[in-house]
Amino acid sequence: MITLLFSGVAAVLLAAAGYWLRGRGGPRPTGTWAMAALLVSFAFAFLSYTPLVESAAESVVPHVGRLLSNSFTLAAATSVLAFMLQLNLEPEDARRSIRLRVLFLGVSVAGMTALFAAEQLNDRSPQLYALYVLIYITYLGATAKDFCLQTWRQSHRSRRRSQRIGLRVTAAGCVSALLYTAYKVFALVSVGLGLGLVPQGARCSTPVTPGRCVFSVTAPALAVLLITLGLTLPAVVWPVSQFLRRRWEARSYAALGPLWEHTTGATPEVVLAPAEFDGQDHAADSDFFLHRRVIEINDAVLALRPHRSPDVLGRAGAAVAERGLAGTTEGEAIVEAAVLRAAVAAKKDGSEPRREVAPPTPGGPARAGNLHAETEWLLLVSRAYAHSGLVGTVTATADPAGTGARA
Structure with missing residues (x-):
């Protein structure tokens, strides 16, 4: 022994x-x-x-x-x-x-x-x-x-x-x-x-x-x-820890792809010099590319703010409440995804900016400057944006032009 x-x-x-x-x-x-x-x-x-x-x-x-x-x-x-x-x-x-x-x-x-x-x-x-x-x-x-x-x-x-x-x-x-x-x-x-x-x-x-x-x-x-x-x-x-961090960054970068493509597709002006970084290794520079993607999505969300529909916000909020998700992070992400999808559709359709717009997502100031927290939030929004049936149902009946649009 x-x-x-x-x-x-x-x-x-x-x-x-x-x-x-x-x-x-x-x-x-x-x-x-x-x-x-x-x-x-x-x-x-x-x-x-x-x-x-x-x-x-x-x-x-x-x-x-x-x-x-x-x-x-x-x-x-x-x-x-x-x-x-x-x-x-x-x-x-x-x-x-x-x-x-x-x-x-x-x-x-x-x-x-x-x-x-x-x-x-x-x-x-x-x-x-x-x-x-x-x-x-x-x-x-x-x-x-x-x-x-x-x-x-x-x-x-x-x-x-x-x-x-x-x-x-x-x-x-x-x-x-x-x-x-x-x-x-x-x-x-x-x-x-x-x-x-x-x-x-x-x-x-x-x-x-x-x-x-x-x-x-x-x-x-x-x-x-x-x-x-x-x-x-x-x-x-x-x-x-560094290996796990880089893996999380690389996976998060890929998972944010659908949300990034839709939001920047409607607001291409927010994309930061895409050709300049085409040859860089995403895996080796995962922190840089993830940070860049998060910034571009947030800039796109800001650019889409004039098209955020209060009607979609209200109906998405009611649908989330019916499912018992009101006040939860998951529920808030579903609501935000619905509002964004409707805003993207309105922007691509050439709709006029609204007189009244839906307010920003709660908790934004608390996440400001925290890449991890902001990424986790956007991952929830991206998942709901791409896969939530509730988001599809709410936005399918939305009015892209908006009844409150400027004449």
């Missing part, structure tokens, strides 16, 4: 490191190398916990698995802090702080190695082991605390939702790491005072048994997973 868990975690971490280091066709993002070092360090730390690797290493140097896993854990803690420093500080300040942290890391690992060797030469002296744990836990606890504070503060300043969520997940991982450090302090006190509260050399059969394994095994594993997930989430979500 333990071997499967830690080997799986290590494989996921190495895969995540490969994702960060892969070529992107341009400069790598800030903190790429620090993130890769973090993931690789965590991966090797977990591999050192697996019984197979631990047994192989300890067949050469007894009990060296502890030193290896602790050293890799401190390297990972330094890497994750370096990542945040690169994001939060100016480049020169970040380099200076990172160099200082790396120096502390080297001193700490050297001190732990010396104490480990002395401990083995002195029949595993509890006092030397306590000093070893003191160095380890002091460095790890200080780093986890600093990283937790920086991460939580940054989560309140991030604009992207995926970053905010990722940073808060990372902060939760830091809390789990602090639980682990608290357990190590407890173990240190037990060893230093000879209380025997934490058995030495006992192994965990599962991540939760015996009870102390919740803190010694599960807590650090959970910390690594949450920190890795939190820091990797924005990098994974971003390309996925």
Whole structure:
């Protein structure tokens, strides 16, 4: 169970490191190398916990698995802090702080190695082991605390939702790491005072048994997973979200085609230089073409305003109410589609502008400047315009010229 868990975690971490280091066709993002070092360090730390690797290493140097896993854990803690420093500080300040942290890391690992060797030469002296744990836990606890504070503060300043969520997940991982450090302090006190509260050399059969394994095994594993997930989430979500956005834009552009063709066919003057963009790739520039189509439809709706029939508006509203759709967005879209279809017909028939015109659709100011909201609204109108039987029924009996037309 333990071997499967830690080997799986290590494989996921190495895969995540490969994702960060892969070529992107341009400069790598800030903190790429620090993130890769973090993931690789965590991966090797977990591999050192697996019984197979631990047994192989300890067949050469007894009990060296502890030193290896602790050293890799401190390297990972330094890497994750370096990542945040690169994001939060100016480049020169970040380099200076990172160099200082790396120096502390080297001193700490050297001190732990010396104490480990002395401990083995002195029949595993509890006092030397306590000093070893003191160095380890002091460095790890200080780093986890600093990283937790920086991460939580940054989560309140991030604009992207995926970053905010990722940073808060990372902060939760830091809390789990602090639980682990608290357990190590407890173990240190037990060893230093000879209380025997934490058995030495006992192994965990599962991540939760015996009870102390919740803190010694599960807590650090959970910390690594949450920190890795939190820091990797924005990098994974971003390309996925961009793909979904471009797909939605391309589909919306195509779905608005019927409404665009009818409204601009009646008001061709609103079309923005069509020949200039004929050779451009719609898929690659989906945002531009969708924005342009929405603008042209809205301009056409504005140009058709003198032909908006109050009679069609009233009859469409009554028909929508009969179907229980009054006051709903769907009902309003059906009414707007009916009014537009009648206006297009009147414009193409050469009817005179009306003395009284139907008012604009409710909610227009709320959608102004919001491409997504405006597109979603026009998609509803386009669907009703092309497929609603109610729209066809209402406009079939409409008077294109309008009884209120100017003489």
